[in-house]
Amino acid sequence: MDARPALDPRRTGVGQYAANIVRHLPGAAPDDEIVAWYLDVRGVVRRGPRFAVAPNLVERATRLPTRLFQPVSWRLGLPRVEWLAGRFDALLATNFLPPPTRLEGVVPVVHDLAFDLFPETAPHVDETWHSRFASWLVRAPRVIVPSKATRDDLVRLHDVDPGKVDVVHHGADAHAFHPATEGLVAEVRDRHGIEGPYVLFLGGLEPRKNLEALVRAFGQADVDVTLVIAGGKVRWIPEAEEAVDRAIEEMPSGPRSRIVRTGYVGGREKRALLSGAQALAYPSLYEGFGLPVLEAFAASVPVLTSNISSLPEVAGDAALLVDPHDPSAIAKGLEQLCGDEDLRRVLVAAGMARVTSFTWERCARQTLDTLHGAAGASG
Numbered sequence: 137m138d139a140r141p142a143l144d145p146r147r148t149g150v151g152q153y154a155a156n157i158v159r160h161l162p163g164a165a166p167d168d169e170i171v172a173w174y175l176d177v178r179g180v181v182r183r184g185p186r187f188a189v190a191p192n193l194v195e196r197a198t199r200l201p202t203r204l205f206q207p208v209s210w211r212l213g214l215p216r217v218e219w220l221a222g223r224f225d226a227l228l229a230t231n232f233l234p235p236p237t238r239l240e241g242v243v244p245v246v247h248d249l250a251f252d253l254f255p256e257t258a259p260h261v262d263e264t265w266h267s268r269f270a271s272w273l274v275r276a277p278r279v280i281v282p283s284k285a286t287r288d289d290l291v292r293l294h295d296v297d298p299g300k301v302d303v304v305h306h307g308a309d310a311h312a313f314h315p316a317t318e319g320l321v322a323e324v325r326d327r328h329g330i331e332g333p334y335v336l337f338l339g340g341l342e343p344r345k346n347l348e349a350l351v352r353a354f355g356q357a358d359v360d361v362t363l364v365i366a367g368g369k370v371r372w373i374p375e376a377e378e379a380v381d382r383a384i385e386e387m388p389s390g391p392r393s394r395i396v397r398t399g400y401v402g403g404r405e406k407r408a409l410l411s412g413a414q415a416l417a418y419p420s421l422y423e424g425f426g427l428p429v430l431e432a433f434a435a436s437v438p439v440l441t442s443n444i445s446s447l448p449e450v451a452g453d454a455a456l457l458v459d460p461h462d463p464s465a466i467a468k469g470l471e472q473l474c475g476d477e478d479l480r481r482v483l484v485a486a487g488m489a490r491v492t493s494f495t496w497e498r499c500a501r502q503t504l505d506t507l508h509g510a511a512g513a514s515g
Contacts, residue, residue, distance in 0.1 A: 137161065137228040138217075138235060139172040140202075143186065146368065146400055148340050149427050150247055153282075153306055154230040160307075160500035161228075162190035168504075169194060173221035173235075177201050196221040209236050210264075225511035228280075228503065233268055241510045244272050245280045248424025249289040254344045260372040270294065277513035278506045280304050282425040283446035302506045305450075307496030308430035312403065315436055316411040324408035328398045334362035335470065336413035336437075338406065338428040340370040341377045344421045346442075346460050348383040353419075353466035355391040359474040363391075363417070366409055368400030410435040415473045415480065418442070419460040426450045430494055433487030438480045440469045450494075454486035 141147070142154035162170045172187050176197040185195050198205070198220045209215065217235040218224065226241040227234055234242050251258035251266075273279065273296040280302050281287045291298045325331075335354075339345050347365065354363045369377035384395055401409060410416070416432035418441040426447050432439045433454060441447045443457035451457065456479075458469040472479060 137170065137172055138230045139174040139187065141231045142172075143174055143176075148370070149425070150231050152427060153245070153247070156307060156309065156496045157228070157230065157500065157503065158187050158193075159189050160496045161503060162193040164497070164500040164504045166192060168192065171196055171221050171224065173198070173217060175200055175202050175205055212236075226507040228507060229272075233265070233272060240275075240277065241507075241513075242272065242276050243278045243280055243506055243510045244276055245282075246286065246290055246424075247282060248286055248422070249293060250344055250422055250424070252293050253289070253422055257343050257373055257376075276300075276510070278302060278510040280503065280506055282306050283449050285446035285449055286424045302502070304499055304502045304506065305494055306425050306427060306430075307494050307499045308427070308434050308491050309496060310434040310491055313407055313410060313431045313434035316408045320404075320408045321412040324405050325412060327405075328364070328396055330362060330364055330396050330412075332362060333360075333414045333474070334364045334396075334412070335359075335415050335417050335474065336409055337363070337365045337367065337417050338401075338410070338431070339367045339418070339420070341365075341367050341380055342370050342373050343376055343379070346419050346421045347380045349460065349463045350417055350419055350466060351380065351383040351387065351395070353463040353470060354395070355387045356463060357467040357470040357474075359470055361414060361474050362394045362396055364396045364398060364409065364413070366398045366401045366406065406431075407435065410437055413437050415440060415470075417466075417470065418447075419458060419466050419469075420445070420447065421460050423447055423450075429455065430491050433491035436484050436488060438473055438483035439487060440466070440473055452486075452490050454483060454490040456483065 139158050141151045142158050144151040158172050169192055171194045173196045177199055213236045217237045218239050229242055229244045232244060251261040273294055278300050281290060284303050287301050287303050384392055410432055416437050416439045418428055420442055422445045424446060429439055429441055429450050439455035441451055441455050442460040448457060456469050456473060459465040
């Protein structure tokens with residue numbers, strides 16, 4: 137498997153997925169040898185194992201920096217991953233496109249179709265990327281997507297055989313997001329200057345997350361809470377952060393004073409912020425899956441999210457669904473959640489039941505089935 141996204145120091149959804157697959161796939165495949173390949177200038181010998189999780193997991197670290205490997209491999213199609221990690225029966229390409237290879241049995245993971253549906257949010261995706269993506273959709277024996285909604289988008293927008301597209305839902309590490317202690321919640325609150333009850337947004341600052349609409353809705357809503365925006369700018373569209381800040385600056389002074397921007401938060405802080413939140417507000421315009429929804433369910437936090445893309449598929453009847461294109465609908469949803477304690481209790485109970493259906497163990501087993509199928513199809 138391509139384990140590079142799992143080592144991103146500021147992991148977002150793809151990185152979280154890769155890290156959890158590295159962690160759980162070996163246990164699902166005790167009779168297989170799983171190789172985790174990644175880039176590390178110091179190498180696995182000098183640094184030591186990065187994923188010491190199972191005896192059947194082998195690490196192969198290529199001692200090249202990303203800033204050198206990425207442009208060279210992209211331009212020349214070299215070095216091939218089989219030279220670096222050894223030959224394989226199947227390769228899990230965890231981040232859309234695989235590293236260069238001539239071997240078969242490659243399974244791309246297509247996390248979403250944002251680059252098609254919201255091209256302005258993916259300026260790094262050029263014609264060459266699109267061409268290679270289309271080529272791999274034809275060449276790969278199997279393709280993994282995280283939701284039925286993403287499968288429908290992929291089949292509608294690309295020339296791909298629907299029969300070889302497998303829906304494998306992501307999971308949630310319920311233990312990792314079990315409510316944090318009051319002491320940790322207070323510590324993180326103090327660090328970011330969060331007072332009183334608050335509604336939390338989690339995610340990168342990019343246009344499809346719909347943060348400007350959320351900010352406007354918060355300004356309209358008759359709620360006595362703080363809006364905490366936990367997320368940093370994304371590398372490929374840093375100007376989106378400025379758009380969010382402008383939306384905040386344009387608000388009346390009252391609600392503007394009740395908005396807190398924390399920047400990017402790691403696992404420990406994210407758990408504490410979720411644990412202390414009155415609700416999660418996630419009115420995204422488009423998601424391939426929507427991990428923050430499951431993370432909130434695991435943390436016993438009620439959720440407001442969108443009624444489009446994959447989010448109803450993930451949330452089921454355990455969240456309050458709103459039209460993300462309508463700030464007044466988002467505002468009304470915030471008022472309902474913040475003003476109705478009984479509704480919050482119902483949604484918390486439904487969310488805790490819902491999250492048990494999404495586990496990384498199940499994701500790993502289904503991924504293994506796809507990989508075995510790809511290995512058989514490629515001979």
